Amino acid sequence: AFESGYIGTTQLITEDTYTIKTVQEMDSINVNLGFSPLHWAAWGNLPKIALLLINENADVNVHARDGQTPLLVAISKDSDDIVEICLKNGANIECTKDGLTALYKAARNNFVQTAQMIIERGAFAIDNGESPLHIATETGHPEMVELLINMGANINHKNKEGWT
Structure with a gap:
């Protein structure tokens, strides 16, 4: 991220120990789910990452292979912060x-x-x-x-x- 000029992303990654710890403790990741990065932010209840992705034009209505959107993933994980972020950014209810x-x-x-x-x-x-x-x-x-x-x-x- 740093080499590509994404200073804000690099700073978030290196300074946000909560996010790093959460990602490290996440259940084993199945790459076959077809999750977007925003799905994974919802799965891990990572609101800073979700906002960063949305600010970079991530689609809040993107579907994983099983049809789930980031909003549905956030609901299944009881992640109210992510639910609110998705709703405020146009998620289809x-x-x-x-x-x-x-x-x-x-x-x-x-x-x-x-x-x-x-x-x-x-x-x-x-x-x-x-x-x-x-x-x-x-x-x-x-x-x-x-x-x-x-x-x-x-x-x-x-x-x-x-x-x-």
């Missing part, structure tokens, strides 16, 4: 992996703060007939159920089986 939107994924995992951030950006899609409220109820997450109802979830929406 309706972009799905296997038919599951960002809100559905947050509701399934009971990530209440993440769900609130996504709802505040206008999300309330129905995934494959199931609403985020259905999944929050099915998985036993009363805090998520309360948030979704308070934010306007349709308690009368029926899924494919006719359940509300």
Whole structure:
């Protein structure tokens, strides 16, 4: 990085011991996932790196081989800082992996703060007939159920089986 003239990048890499330690402690990396550097920043909850990449025009809506975007990876890792960064930089909240939107994924995992951030950006899609409220109820997450109802979830929406 230094030889290429990227002084800021070099400084970040050499001075940010948290990031270096986090990268060193990350689970074994499978290069076959098709993750972009922004996906890896989301995976490792590395907000400084995510911002650096986005400031260098990284695509916040890029898809890995399995269809995941950096936003979906950040949600799966409960990385609210990265979720917020992605949302502020135009991440598509309706972009799905296997038919599951960002809100559905947050509701399934009971990530209440993440769900609130996504709802505040206008999300309330129905995934494959199931609403985020259905999944929050099915998985036993009363805090998520309360948030979704308070934010306007349709308690009368029926899924494919006719359940509300």
